[in-house]
Amino acid sequence: MSTEAERGIADNKPDFDFHGRALDNIFDEYEEILAKRPVGHSEKYGGFWYIAKSEDIFNAEQDPDTFAVGPSMILPSFGTDVPLIPIDIDPPAHSDFRKILLPMFTPMNIKKLEPGMKETARQLAEEVLSSGEVVDVSAKLARPMPTIIFSRLAGYPEEDWPIFDRWIDEIIYERTAKPETAYAAGRELNDYFDRLLDEREKAGPDAAKDDLIAQLMKAEVKGRKLTREELLSYCYLLFLAGLDTTAWAIRSALWYLAGNQKAQQQLRENPDMIPGAAEEFLRTLSPVQAMARTVKTDTVVQGQELKAGERVVLVFGAGNRDPEVYEEPNEIKIDRENNRHLAFGGGIHRCLGSNLGRAEMVIAMEEFLKAVPHFERANDAEPWHGVGPLTLKIGA
């Protein structure tokens, strides 16, 4: 057995973090670890090894037997200790759960939602335009758009939408500073879905409804229906995965464009460049900077031993800036062509909502650029990350 010191834990990167304010300067941190210590140990969140290089992350994702997701991919937890379906489920059970919703998220199916998405984005963009000269576009566009689009797809009643932002803020954004608040909100969210499922059960199967909740309620795994616990876990995860990520993705794209007039004008004049630009924003400013795994059998990455039972964090955001993969990795080039990035993860847990997330991002940018002739940042202190305010000066 090697001692901790021999394994390099003692003098590693004990403060490495990928949440909250740590994200302010994370790109400098990535550059440093990619160059000097592509696998290292942090003391945060109970201790974990981070993996920063693109190739190493790819390999770990292709090897779920060595890098399992249980007990949870989410570190620190999302206000619950219940394993979330399908994100925290390992093979063989994982694919049974995932299969239920795969057909709902194919690009062809997402295409059917596009007219509705366009209409929503157009209305929100026009509201921004009519709200005055200085507007918080996070509150007015980036957050409401996914709430409206995803809630309709999922089947969350419209009268419930106003409370969603608070649950997301408390569960996702306060989970490190105020874990009790996150867990309390987590219980509220769980109770909400418990009530919603009761109501849906009482209403009986409704032929007109083909939303996600209906799909989950009628689905079978191994010849049986999902239990209430399983339904709650799935609903809980979809809520957190489907709303906040996309809001961040839209906000960060607008944040970049507000600070880069040339790129803004280029996309306004050439909307066919928007899908490519979206990929570049996902690569460089992604809402999911990292996800956790647990080592199942001893292994070695970049010469570093990792022991069974240890936690590992795949730092997608660092892999996406790996100089071995991307030319000038820290430059945001909206016309970058080779852009095989890790923003949606990969392997068996590839983001189920990637086609939806992409479509929402692209449509939000298209409609916003079309409606708003010019915009710039009104407050340079607002960070690139998160779903907090993004105040823009809106001009003619």
Add this chain to the structure above:
Amino acid sequence: MGEIYVDGARCQGHARCWALAPETFEIDEEGYGKVIPGRENSGDELNVRKAIRNCPERAILERSDDEAPAKNEEVATS
């Protein structure tokens, strides 16, 4: 380049192939990619090369050179 195909064991349904080269790739009911029958020899077309380079799972392979990911795979350019 020889005939191309999507390796079903690697493909995880990111649909980048279809987004970048819809004339060569189609997506099945569960979201997985495959080469449209008759388009196996389009591996040298620009859009198809882009799809190969952008497939996150490196799942688009060349038949003649089985198991090795199709060309351009490791090139770090942009």
